[in-house]
Amino acid sequence: MDISQFSERINQTLSTLEYGQNPDELYAPIRYMMELGGKRVRPLLTVLGAYLFHDDVEKAIMPAIGVEVFHNFTLMHDDIMDNAPLRRGKATVHEKWNTSTAILSGDVMLVRAYEFFLGIEPQKLPTALKLFSTCAAEVCEGQQLDMNFETRQDVQIQEYLNMIRLKTAVLLGFSLELGALLNNAPAEDARHLKEFGINMGIAFQLRDDLLDVYGDQAKFGKRVGGDIVSDKKTYLLLKAMERSSATQRKELKKWQGQGENGQEKQKVEAVKSIYDELDIQATTHSQINHYFQKALHHLNEVNALNSKKELLRQLALQLIERDS
Numbered sequence: 001m002d003i004s005q006f007s008e009r010i011n012q013t014l015s016t017l018e019y020g021q022n023p024d025e026l027y028a029p030i031r032y033m034m035e036l037g038g039k040r041v042r043p044l045l046t047v048l049g050a051y052l053f054h055d056d057v058e059k060a061i062m063p064a065i066g067v068e069v070f071h072n073f074t075l076m077h078d079d080i081m082d083n084a085p086l087r088r089g090k091a092t093v094h095e096k097w098n099t100s101t102a103i104l105s106g107d108v109m110l111v112r113a114y115e116f117f118l119g120i121e122p123q124k125l126p127t128a129l130k131l132f133s134t135c136a137a138e139v140c141e142g143q144q145l146d147m148n149f150e151t152r153q154d155v156q157i158q159e160y161l162n163m164i165r166l167k168t169a170v171l172l173g174f175s176l177e178l179g180a181l182l183n184n185a186p187a188e189d190a191r192h193l194k195e196f197g198i199n200m201g202i203a204f205q206l207r208d209d210l211l212d213v214y215g216d217q218a219k220f221g222k223r224v225g226g227d228i229v230s231d232k233k234t235y236l237l238l239k240a241m242e243r244s245s246a247t248q249r250k251e252l253k254k255w256q257g258q259g260e261n262g263q264e265k266q267k268v269e270a271v272k273s274i275y276d277e278l279d280i281q282a283t284t285h286s287q288i289n290h291y292f293q294k295a296l297h298h299l300n301e302v303n304a305l306n307s308k309k310e311l312l313r314q315l316a317l318q319l320i321e322r323d324s
Contacts, residue, residue, distance in 0.1 A: 001051070003044070003311055010043045013061055014068070019112055029093045029105040030112075033072050036088045041204075041319065042175040043068040048312055049179025049193055052304040059121070060182045063128065066116030067175050070132075073109035074139055074171075076102055081147065082230070110136075124181060131181070135174040142167025149233040157238045161202065169201025176312075192298040199295035200316045203288045207320050209234040210284050213272055216323060225268035231256050235287065236280050237271075243278050292320050 014034065020027040043064035050060035078084075079092040080102050086092060094102035120128050145163040149155045173194040180190040212227045213236060227234050241249060252274060255267050275281065295316055299309055 001055075001311075003048075003315060006044055006047045006051070006057070007040060009061065010040055010047065010064060010068075013065055014040075017065070020108065025097070025101060026105055026108060029076075029097055029101055030109055032096065033076055033087075033093055033105075033109075034069070036090055038072075038088060039319075040068060041315070042071050042171060044315065045172060045175035045197060045312075046179040046182075048308075048315070049176035049185075050183040051179070051311075052193070052302065052308050053180060053183040053185045053189075057179075057183070059119075060179050062116050062119050063178055063182065064175070066113045066132075067171070067178065069109050069116060070113035070136065071171060073106045073113060074143070076106040076109065078143065081143070084226070120182065128178060128181060131174060131177060135170050138166045138170045142170075150231070152233075155233045155238060157235065157242065160233060160235060160238055164205040165198060165202055168205040169198045172201035172204070173197035186303070189302045189304070192301045196295045196298040196302070196312070196316075199291045199298065200319065203291035203295065203316075203320050206235055206284060206288045206291070207322065209236055210281065210288070211323065213268075213275065214281060225264070225272070228268045228271045229264050236275060236284055239283055240271075240275055240278050240280050243280075243283075244274065248274050248277065288320055292316065 017034070019030045019034075046064035046067055047057050047060050050057045075087065076093050079087055080094045080099055084092050085095055092102075093105065097105075114129070114132075117125070117128055117132065142163050142165070145159075146167055149160070149163065174197070176193040176197040177190050180193050185193070209227065212224060212234070215224050226232075227237075237252070241252060244252060252271065255271055258267055296313065299312055299316075302309060
């Protein structure tokens with residue numbers, strides 16, 4: 001088996017799903033959101049987590065779909081909160097329809113996500129739902145911290161790393177933990193898989209931060225420089241503030257709150273220039289590798305066939321070396 005076969009099975013299942021029909025204004029945005037595509041990393045992790053412990057992964061398919069629907073629900077609501085115009089290169093749901101519709105359609109996606117878990121074996125269902133609910137609440141905690149940081153000028157790098165652990169990484173960890181649970185993995189193996197996913201998720205988000213500044217607009221699918229324009233407290237900005245001279249710090253602070261009225265390009269270029277002076281790109285690459293190595297340590301500790309673990313290692317490598 002290779003990753004593409006698992007991905008094909010997931011995409012095939014996604015293409016057959018019905019979320020509801022009437023009123024169309026409620027369900028069309030869900031279909032639109034799910035058809036935007038994406039890497040389908042989280043359901044793939046669930047299926048690969050199950051595959052480590054048994055070749056038959058059918059029982060993991062629908063719960064994996066539930067994870068993906070939940071993920072897209074969070075993206076739909078995040079886009080509203082971030083006032084994001086693009087998602088995967090296309091108009092966001094609140095831009096294409098309106099904010100109220102995006103909120104309500106997202107709510108239905110959360111409900112449907114839980115429904116996809118209901119086929120889990122009865123003796124495992126309470127544990128799976130408890131783990132999922134805990135993870136979902138942590139994702140919300142991370143989003144709230146992210147919003148809190150918008151009005152704080154004293155955010156520390158460790159606070160930021162904890163925020164992305166909650167907002168992004170715990171769902172990757174849960175995805176693997178769920179797959180392991182479904183195919184009867186020992187508790188210690190499931191724990192290591194979860195930690196592999198969390199550390200991979202932190203590296204993934206740091207890569208996303210990097211691409212937001214240094215990525216190719218055509219490949220990235222979102223506005224390059226968007227984090228700079230919106231003054232998001234990313235790892236790059238926080239490290240630059242920590243490392244900057246008084247002059248550089250003054251310049252960075254000067255641009256905060258600016259960038260409207262056609263100044264977006266000028267702001268991005270000015271901040272990026274300071275990042276270049278401080279070698280922030282290389283520093284971020286180093287931090288990404290740090291978490292990638294931590295992830296691999298936990299994967300190595302899992303008691304499963306190396307040939308199966310190699311699929312996860314390959315996937316992790318693809319995620320931290322991606323350009324989109």
